[in-house]
Amino acid sequence: MNSVKTSTKGSRLALINARLLDPSNKLDQPGALLIENRRIADFGPRLFNEGVPEEILVVDCEGHCLAPGLVDIRAHLREPGAEHKENLATASHAAAAGGITSIVCMPNTDPVIDQIALIEFIARRARETSTVKIYPAAAITKNLGGEELTEIGLLLQAGAVAFSDADRAVANSLVMRRALAYACTFDALIMQHPEEPSLSKGVMNDGELATRLGLLGIPVVAETIIVERDIRLVELTGARYHVSHLSTGDAAHVVRSAKERGLPVTSAVAAHHFALNENAVADYRTFAKVSPPLRGEDDRLAVVSALADGTIDVIVSDHAPHDQDSKRVPFAQAANGIIGLETMFPLALELYHNEQIGLLDLLAKMTINPAKLVGLEAGELKVGVAADLTLFDVDAPWRIEVENLRSKSHNAPYDGRPVQGRVLKTWVNGKIAFDISTEG
Secondary structure (H helix, E strand, O other): OOOOOOOOOOEEEEEEEEEEEEEHOOOOEEEEEEEEEOOEEEEEEEOEEEEEEEEOOOEEEEEEEEOOEEEEEEEEEOOOOOOOOHHHHHHHHHHHHEEEEEEEEEEOOOOOOOOHHHHHHHHHHHHHOOOOEEEOOEEEEEEHOOEEEEEEEHHHHOOOOOEEEOOOOOOOOHHHHHHHHHHHOOOOOEEOOOOOOHHOOOEEEOOHHHHHHOOEEEHHHHHHHHHHHHHHHHHOOOEEEEEEOOOOOOHHHHHHHHHHHOOOOEEEEEHHHOOOOOHHHHHOOHHHHOOOOOOOOHHHHHHHHHHHOOOEEEEOEEEEEOOOOHOOHHHOOOOOOOOOOHHHHHHHHHHHHHHOOOOOHHOOOHHHHHHHHHOOOOOOOOOOOOOOOOEEEEEEEEEEOOOHHHOOOOOOOOOOOOOEEEEEEEOOOOEEEHHHOOOO
């Protein structure tokens, strides 16, 4: 797949011989797309049928899939405070290689993103160092302490796109009620980590495997209780509420019921929760230790079903980079988290190849659905919007080699895992952010 000419600033670029995919319009057909002034100027099956004018630069997509750039609304990027694990520049490089053009970063940095100055810092650093678009989520409570609310209205005005206490649940019911009521005033989105803290003192899924390993388990009910409580508070306040990453069938059932009652409730799942089950932590494999924990196979299958029936709206990477010192320790002491910016998409495509979900429905959960939730003009092919695009070969087989992933950290349990589907090129604002043919 070669470019006929090399794009330069201000030029027009034609992406021809593509399979155009756009979940927002249910579009899946051969065609072409024109980029002009870094925006989508035109696209469709009849574009350039009579040839491309000489003055337009051309990329032949060779029949591969051209879709909106992916939108990941849950990633821990570690800047400021832990740049030795990840920073905005390295995260953006990894994201572009994974077809992701927009990221919402979590506020569990040092210092915590709970003030306007930190929102402005992220925006400035993203402009200076990132090749993809990075948007901050602000904390619900000051310093993630779970007690005192942040200035949701002012933070929203400053550029926060959602509110979350990252990897901590807002456990105090009165605080959560106030947060939802406050957020509802501004139509802000509250994103909750679904683990009741007093029931989540363990280190892996509660069950037979935890008993055999001699590790303290976290029961399914720890997730269900917090989601059920919050949905009662949503009924009381009318606020928009999002479960950041479901891991259990019981919690999915609660969300499904809330949706059937017309409540403004949405949910996401991290790729590792449908790609792995608790067996991944056998032999005390700390690289598979996450929060919420990897669950049993029945829960994994229930999550897949919830994705297929629309109960789960969004797929996220839950990218959580850690250095070796944080992971190569006894299991109980190891940090929670898996890197996921480059692996989210190929792992998600397994659901398509296994005929568990259609390609457009799958893409919707990584494009238009998350974009709409946090109010981004992204995730769709539309004339006039920024040309944030990903080109991928949906059938290309390859193996994940963790050491070759572009994140600064390499804590992932997928080494050697065969996958099918690979990103070839990524454009952000009409400029190449990743091209597999130029990678070493």
